[in-house]
Amino acid sequence: SAVISQKPSRDICQRGTSLTIQCQVDSQVTMMFWYRQQPGQSLTLIATANQGSEATYESGFVIDKFPISRPNLTFSTLTVSNMSPEDSSIYLCSMRGDSYEQYFGPGTRLTVT
């Protein structure tokens, strides 16, 4: 399995600001994913990020709110824009393995005040 790291591990941000979360994988991968886990809830897929193409967003998530970059095969960023307290969640990136399993990063715990 790959090693996936995320930065920052946690942050406390003010309403109206933006935060960019970085995800680094130790091997080249085609597909990376971004998930959100709201307090006490299960994971929800935000978008799929493929290198060299626009991210594909799930219903209820838009690019203006969650812009994603995928500059190469080992790195991706997710920005949470114009934050409100409702954006307080854990944000996780993942990558797809050879047998379609997914490996997840440790998550970024975001609190918006």
Next chain:
Amino acid sequence: DAKTTQPTSMDCAEGRAANLPCNHSTISGNEYVYWYRQIHSQGPQYIIHGLKNNETNEMASLIITEDRKSSTLILPHATLRDTAVYYCIGYSGGSNYKLTFGKGTLLTVNP
């Protein structure tokens, strides 16, 4: 992807086998059963997956019924570190990349 049903919570004594059931009666022929777990405050961890045959790896065993309508994840010798939420997911892979996480089963391993 198939809808899966799991008990909300289970308890297990340390050192004993933990058997976590999952119902997936609507699973289609090309959908695998994947199991993940999430230890508190960590990212989900892939455990095992299978299609028809029983599978075993260093973490667990997966028993799938012949009709594929249900499965059981077995942790042969549960430890306190196995306390986590366990998710059973029906997933066909390929272009259907989306993992749909339900509420899972909170397994508590007691000393």
